[in-house]
Amino acid sequence: MKVSEIMANLERKYGHEKEYLQAVREVLESIEEVYNQHPEFEKAKIVERIVEPDRIFTFRVSWVDDKGEVQTNLGYRVQFNSAIGPYKGGLRFHKAVTPSMLKFLGFEQTFKNALTTLPMGGGKGGSDFDPVGKSDAEIMRFCQAFMLELWNCIGPDQDVPAGDVGVGGREIGFLYGMYTKLARRYNVGVLTGKGATWGGSILRPEATGYGALYFTQHVLHKAGKDIKGCTVALSGFGNVAWGAALKATELGAKVIAISGPDGVCEIPGGITKEMIDYMLVMRASNRNKVEDMATQFPGAAKFTAGKKAWSVKCDIALPCAFQNELNGDDAKELLANGTWCCCEVSNMGCTPEAIKTFQDAGILFAPGKAVNAGGVATSGLEMTQNAIHLGWSGAEVDEKLHYIMESIHSACVKYGTQPDGHVDYVKGANIAGFMKVAQAMLEQGTI
Ligand code: 2IT
Numbered sequence: 001m002k003v004s005e006i007m008a009n010l011e012r013k014y015g016h017e018k019e020y021l022q023a024v025r026e027v028l029e030s031i032e033e034v035y036n037q038h039p040e041f042e043k044a045k046i047v048e049r050i051v052e053p054d055r056i057f058t059f060r061v062s063w064v065d066d067k068g069e070v071q072t073n074l075g076y077r078v079q080f081n082s083a084i085g086p087y088k089g090g091l092r093f094h095k096a097v098t099p100s101m102l103k104f105l106g107f108e109q110t111f112k113n114a115l116t117t118l119p120m121g122g123g124k125g126g127s128d129f130d131p132v133g134k135s136d137a138e139i140m141r142f143c144q145a146f147m148l149e150l151w152n153c154i155g156p157d158q159d160v161p162a163g164d165v166g167v168g169g170r171e172i173g174f175l176y177g178m179y180t181k182l183a184r185r186y187n188v189g190v191l192t193g194k195g196a197t198w199g200g201s202i203l204r205p206e207a208t209g210y211g212a213l214y215f216t217q218h219v220l221h222k223a224g225k226d227i228k229g230c231t232v233a234l235s236g237f238g239n240v241a242w243g244a245a246l247k248a249t250e251l252g253a254k255v256i257a258i259s260g261p262d263g264v265c266e267i268p269g270g271i272t273k274e275m276i277d278y279m280l281v282m283r284a285s286n287r288n289k290v291e292d293m294a295t296q297f298p299g300a301a302k303f304t305a306g307k308k309a310w311s312v313k314c315d316i317a318l319p320c321a322f323q324n325e326l327n328g329d330d331a332k333e334l335l336a337n338g339t340w341c342c343c344e345v346s347n348m349g350c351t352p353e354a355i356k357t358f359q360d361a362g363i364l365f366a367p368g369k370a371v372n373a374g375g376v377a378t379s380g381l382e383m384t385q386n387a388i389h390l391g392w393s394g395a396e397v398d399e400k401l402h403y404i405m406e407s408i409h410s411a412c413v414k415y416g417t418q419p420d421g422h423v424d425y426v427k428g429a430n431i432a433g434f435m436k437v438a439q440a441m442l443e444q445g446t447i
Pocket of ligand 1: 088089090091109160161162163164192347372373375376377379
């Protein structure tokens with residue numbers, strides 16, 4: 001295969017799908033060399049098949065807001081690849097959701113899920129519904145209307161959605177309630193990220209952030225460093241940023257900045273437990289304003305409008321919010337301030353220019369599909385618990401999460417170690433994930 005030819009074809013077909021093309025290009029450039037050593041992949045046209053989703057459901061979602069006005073949004077489920085298991089991946093509710101965004105996320109999810117060691121295919125879904133400023137009742141009515149269309153496409157052995165940006169425990173509850181009503185099936189394994197009393201796994205809410213910090217520790221240890229005493233800047237204040245702030249603090253790092261769409265909060269003394277707890281209140285408020293942290297903790301947290309977390313001097317940068325939230329200029333600013341490690345916790349959080357800037361400078365960089373895989377891995381553990389009708393303790397889940405993150409790190413080292421001895425985590429993660437899915441597709445024939 002030639003990346004340039006495949007990309008030219010995709011650009012002709014999907015020229016306006018920028019995020020999707022960006023995600024595909026990154027993976028294909030990483031795997032090109034290894035792929036071309038496997039004529040059996042070429043013969044089975046694995047690349048041509050793996051870049052296309054198996055199918056996409058698109059549906060209209062109409063609902064009534066608190067003023068009694070009818071609102072209409074679009075809903076989607078992208079079932080990307082099922083070669084190694086049922087489709088698995090989150091639902092994103094965000095005003096900027098498009099098919100391109102969900103195709104990029106479903107594509108990434110396919111390789112991420114392969115890295116987890118668990119048997120899960122890749123999927124993603126969501127809606128252009130904007131949760132900002134919505135009441136709880138509006139969120140509930142939207143989730144119910146969304147499930148009116150989705151319920152027939154999903155199932156514990158078929159496709160298992162979960163949360164993503166804009167979808168947390170509250171939304172999963174409303175979605176599950178409507179699912180049981182419509183499907184008259186009461187297998188809790190149809191969704192993950194559920195409440196602890198109805199099939200949810202202990203530690204699933206924390207898992208993405210915890211796993212990201214376990215992975216970061218492996219990256220640091222491999223380079224002869226430790227996170228203790230390091231300063232950390234992170235973006236976002238949702239579920240992922242919350243878990244990351246908790247674990248980073250527990251491991252002895254100092255989280256000195258969090259950010260939101262409105263600006264950055266600098267916390268020179270390091271984030272406290274009370275502030276981390278308050279992140280949950282900020283998330284639940286649907287206000288989407290990080291300034292609320294500074295209002296709640298005047299003196300300790302200082303808000304600056306219009307600035308990103310990447311303007312704050314730190315050792316370690318952790319993008320935890322949205323794709324392309326850290327660009328080439330941000331990367332240069334971080335480097336100028338002495339940052340020596342960036343672990344992407346959000347999906348495709350860094351632009352290609354930012355990744356190149358970090359790699360050219362020789363600092364530690366690891367991509368989202370490895371760093372944040374602890375989230376979906378723990379969803380996989382939730383599915384297992386649901387399937388065997390048992391609930392594991394927090395310690396059991398945490399031990400498995402540790403093992404999975406260590407396995408992912410080893411896979412990255414195996415496939416990403418370069419002739420000069422340094423580890424290219426982007427290559428490592430992409431090749432390791434790709435090889436597993438490609439091999440499965442090959443063995444299952446042309447379908
Ligand atoms: O991007 C992700 O891996 C997630 N949003 C979690 C997906 C899941 O199925 O838990």
